[in-house]
Amino acid sequence: MPDGLTHWCRKCCRESSASTRKRNPEGERETQKRYKLKNLGMVRIWSSRAQQRREAREKEVFVEDVDLKVLYERAGGICVICEQPVDYEDATIEHFIPVSKGGLHAYSNCSIAHGWCNTLKRDNLPKGWWVVTMQR
DSSP: OTTSOOOOSHHHHHHHHHHHHHHOHHHHHHHHHHHHHHTHHHHHHHHHHHHHHHHHHHTTOOBOOOOHHHHHHHHTTBOTTTOOBOOGGGEEEEESSOGGGTOOBSGGGEEEEEHHHHHHHTTOOOOTHHHHHHTO
16 A cells, blocks of 8 residues: 555455454454444354355255356356346356255356345345246
């Protein structure tokens, strides 16, 4: 940061956060405690999702090596949720049927979505037009 301005790109934010955590681990722990107390509902949701992922791993659900680049090309750079163009850097893997609900981590169950769209969908099952999209 030679000019003293804050960088907002992902890489710079990660590097800045990592260096802050290294310099002040006690402050980081305190910040995490405050956040957890303030956002108890979300923390519970995240914990339950982590538990679902652990259970899926324990059940030895089939996991195929899915390449984001292949999915991006297959989808033509279109988000499967909002059907708008998505930049490759912002694309995330979207599972039609979430792994936590018994879906496979395989090309047949995956496409791409914006990170925000994917977050909003959470681990809900497909409905309506989504079923048509899955069959493409």
